[in-house]
Amino acid sequence: MTHLTSETFDANARAALTDTQLRGALRKATSLFGERRLEATKSLPNWEDLRSQARAIKDETLLHLDGYLEQFESNATQAGAQIHWARDAAEANSIVCRLARERNARLAVKSKSMATEEIHLNAALEAEGIEALETDLGEYIIQLAGETPSHIIAPAIHKTKGQIAELFVDKLGIERTSDVSKLTSTARQILRAKFGAADIGISGVNFGVAETGTILILENEGNIRLTTSLPKTHIAVMGIEKVIPSFANLEVFLKLLPRSGTGQHLTSYQSLITGTKRRPEDEGPDELHIILLDNGRSRMLARAVTRQSLACIRCGACLNACPVYQQVGGHAYGSVYPGPIGAVITPQLFGLAKAAQLPYASSLCGACREVCPVKIDIPELLLYLRAKITEGPERQEAGGGWQEEGPAKRRRLEHLAFKIWAAVMTRPRLYEWNGKLLRVFQRFIVRGGKIGKVGGVLTMIAPPLGAWTKARDLRPIDARSFRERWRETNGFGDD
Amino acid sequence: MIRADQLASDARVAILNSIRAHLAESALHEHAAEDRKSERAAENQPTSIALASSGPDVARSPVETFREKLEMVGGHCVVVRDEAEAARSLSRILAELQTTPLRARRIALSDAPSVSRLIKAAEIEVDELTTSPNAADLFGYDVGVTTAQAAIAETGTLVLESESERHRLVSLLPPVHIAIIKAEDICLTLGDALRYVRRGGQPGMSRAITFITGPSRTADIELTLTIGVHGPQELYVIVCM
Numbered sequence: 117m118t119h120l121t122s123e124t125f126d127a128n129a130r131a132a133l134t135d136t137q138l139r140g141a142l143r144k145a146t147s148l149f150g151e152r153r154l155e156a157t158k159s160l161p162n163w164e165d166l167r168s169q170a171r172a173i174k175d176e177t178l179l180h181l182d183g184y185l186e187q188f189e190s191n192a193t194q195a196g197a198q199i200h201w202a203r204d205a206a207e208a209n210s211i212v213c214r215l216a217r218e219r220n221a222r223l224a225v226k227s228k229s230m231a232t233e234e235i236h237l238n239a240a241l242e243a244e245g246i247e248a249l250e251t252d253l254g255e256y257i258i259q260l261a262g263e264t265p266s267h268i269i270a271p272a273i274h275k276t277k278g279q280i281a282e283l284f285v286d287k288l289g290i291e292r293t294s295d296v297s298k299l300t301s302t303a304r305q306i307l308r309a310k311f312g313a314a315d316i317g318i319s320g321v322n323f324g325v326a327e328t329g330t331i332l333i334l335e336n337e338g339n340i341r342l343t344t345s346l347p348k349t350h351i352a353v354m355g356i357e358k359v360i361p362s363f364a365n366l367e368v369f370l371k372l373l374p375r376s377g378t379g380q381h382l383t384s385y386q387s388l389i390t391g392t393k394r395r396p397e398d399e400g401p402d403e404l405h406i407i408l409l410d411n412g413r414s415r416m417l418a419r420a421v422t423r424q425s426l427a428c429i430r431c432g433a434c435l436n437a438c439p440v441y442q443q444v445g446g447h448a449y450g451s452v453y454p455g456p457i458g459a460v461i462t463p464q465l466f467g468l469a470k471a472a473q474l475p476y477a478s479s480l481c482g483a484c485r486e487v488c489p490v491k492i493d494i495p496e497l498l499l500y501l502r503a504k505i506t507e508g509p510e511r512q513e514a515g516g517g518w519q520e521e522g523p524a525k526r527r528r529l530e531h532l533a534f535k536i537w538a539a540v541m542t543r544p545r546l547y548e549w550n551g552k553l554l555r556v557f558q559r560f561i562v563r564g565g566k567i568g569k570v571g572g573v574l575t576m577i578a579p580p581l582g583a584w585t586k587a588r589d590l591r592p593i594d595a596r597s598f599r600e601r602w603r604e605t606n607g608f609g610d611d
Numbered sequence: 612m613i614r615a616d617q618l619a620s621d622a623r624v625a626i627l628n629s630i631r632a633h634l635a636e637s638a639l640h641e642h643a644a645e646d647r648k649s650e651r652a653a654e655n656q657p658t659s660i661a662l663a664s665s666g667p668d669v670a671r672s673p674v675e676t677f678r679e680k681l682e683m684v685g686g687h688c689v690v691v692r693d694e695a696e697a698a699r700s701l702s703r704i705l706a707e708l709q710t711t712p713l714r715a716r717r718i719a720l721s722d723a724p725s726v727s728r729l730i731k732a733a734e735i736e737v738d739e740l741t742t743s744p745n746a747a748d749l750f751g752y753d754v755g756v757t758t759a760q761a762a763i764a765e766t767g768t769l770v771l772e773s774e775s776e777r778h779r780l781v782s783l784l785p786p787v788h789i790a791i792i793k794a795e796d797i798c799l800t801l802g803d804a805l806r807y808v809r810r811g812g813q814p815g816m817s818r819a820i821t822f823i824t825g826p827s828r829t830a831d832i833e834l835t836l837t838i839g840v841h842g843p844q845e846l847y848v849i850v851c852m
């Protein structure tokens with residue numbers, strides 16, 4: 117399941133739709149998160165202003181991203197952190213593996229991080245013989261099950277407590293229980309021992325402050341505090357878009373993020389870490405390594421429309437609001453990033469060819485745009501990506517990336533079809549003859565009074581036309597046309 | 612080593628160049644759009660952010676607001692007049708805990724002088740009292756007692772600065788955390804607290820600052836709220852007027 121299956125969204129979605137347990141869980145989760153979010157936004161009179169401010173801060177940062185990253189680097193370094201730059205997943209993984217090897221590390225504890233999921237860091241570490249253990253309860257569960265997260269905020273919402281109990285009996289050898297707090301305390305006991313023994317702690321980053329070199333990480337469980345304070349070495353993987361200019365900017369984002377994600381006014385813990393400890397006898401790791409990860413992000417800067425994808429603060433609100441996500445869940449998207457935001461960043465990060473169905477996994481209702489705390493216009497992005505897909509692979513690959521733009525190049529057949537259509541529609545006699553002709557030919561494809569998927573003859577003889585009838589029926593052309601009837605009842609024609 | 616360093620600087624240059632090249636491309640293609648964008652950014656200069664906090668929440672006294680918000684997220688709050696009363700309330704909390712499965716027999720203390728003072732005055736019967744036990748031993752303690760350097764009234768949040776006190780692990784590993792804070796250290800808003808912790812800029816900031824709002828929690832199994840997953844399951848705050 118760790119491989120990208122976004123090519124097959126349609127099939128994945130179809131499978132998910134038959135899973136009633138999954139759909140029940142999704143309904144419960146998305147509506148609960150949605151209600152809580154709404155409630156929480158009402159607690160702030162100036163919610164809309166905050167959204168505009170957050171977006172303005174992100175826009176300004178992204179337009180000067182090089183400068184802010186350099187500032188972040190120099191301030192974090194000043195405070196004792198070591199900064200590494202990684203162009204892609206392989207480079208990031210090799211840096212982490214090298215750091216681990218140099219420290220003879222055998223066990224790394226990890227806290228939830230989308231960036232490390234994105235680069236499949238666990239697999240890379242395991243290939244080196246280093247155990248990488250997820251410590252967020254939800255992530256721990258899905259790691260035990262060998263699955264991938266299905267929601268940004270609640271990775272294991274697709275699993276019932278029965279399934280989780282089963283898993284714990286199976287893998288951890290506990291006695292069967294359906295008591296959620298017993299399951300939780302089992303995980304707590306096992307993971308505490310691991311925290312005590314880990315050589316390295318690996319985390320993500322929610323915000324990196326250029327002005328002070330501080331990284332901020334939010335959580336509810338406390339595993340991030342443990343990950344970032346117990347092991348001797350802390351490695352943080354940070355997408356380059358996570359940087360913000362000033363420490364004071366944190367206020368806006370700390371108000372928006374928890375409220376949008378879980379409806380909390382603040383999550384239980386925020387860790388604000390600036391470099392390493394000042395005196396060796398202080399608490400905390402000896403070393404802090406921050407890996408700045410590009411992996412396809414910098415090329416999104418090339419257009420305003422794609423650049424906004426980098427403003428995302430990964431709150432998960434758009435997932436909960438999306439009528440498609442609500443029905444099919446996270447796994448159908450086949451990417452570490454599911455839901456509306458996943459549908460737009462998966463193709464941008466990993467290539468349009470790998471995720472060509474995702475931009476269509478939307479009804480364009482706009483619910484995602486409505487809830488997004490940084491006002492990302494996801495429908496606009498979806499349409500932009502659809503246009504790219506329609507332009508065809510020649511255009512997408514030109515110039516080293518799919519960004520390259522040119523005049524829309526319609527497929528030749530489509531062009532021809534429209535030419536013929538125009539010719540027929542502007543010539544009444546031709547139109548009438550054409551109707552007669554079609555009436556003769558349709559005899560071969562009509563089944564039971566309709567042209568549909570039963571029999572599916574149209575699909576077989578003309579696939580592009582047949583695509584329309586895959587999910588619905590087409591009415592056959594009537595035995596007599598309107599014009600013929602008009603002539604009969606009124607006794608005069610128009611030509 | 613030379614190869615690794617070389618690679619590292621290559622990546623740095625490549626990423627920064629890629630950022631610059633793509634931004635330049637954007638500027639070329641979207642002159643008009645860019646103008647609109649920067650106007651919008653200018654309108655919304657993030658300077659008026661401080662205003663964002665003044666909601667109806669903070670109309671009452673900071674202490675009352677703090678207590679109310681903390682209780683809303685499952686924390687306990689006791690407001691006392693002086694240190695003597697704080698000591699009495701500390702011993703009451705510990706005595707109560709001793710009747711529960713949380714035991715409260717082994718107590719870990721941070722190195723704040725006021726914590727040792729208080730614990731002495733509290734006259735409690737426990738198996739062990741240790742100031743700043745090392746990390747490996749801390750897993751076995753029942754209660755951690757610390758102070759907090761500040762708090763946020765509007766969210767019921769404690770603010771711990773690593774350079775004021777050794778409380779990073781004492782506040783995290785034992786299943787119960789008891790924090791003592793002076794009423795005058797409670798900020799009204801999140802914005803105030805952020806300004807407080809970054810006073811004097813980076814050189815003056817603690818290297819690890821922790822915001823704590825209630826006990827540790829998760830809802831990862833069927834959205835069932837469970838308290839105390841990796842961090843403390845009980846949080847007590849004694850506010851000293």
Ligand code: SF4
Pocket residue numbers: 376427428429430431432433434435457484487488489490491492
């Ligand atoms: S796109 Fe917006 S709503 Fe969706 S996860 Fe990102 S910030 Fe949240």
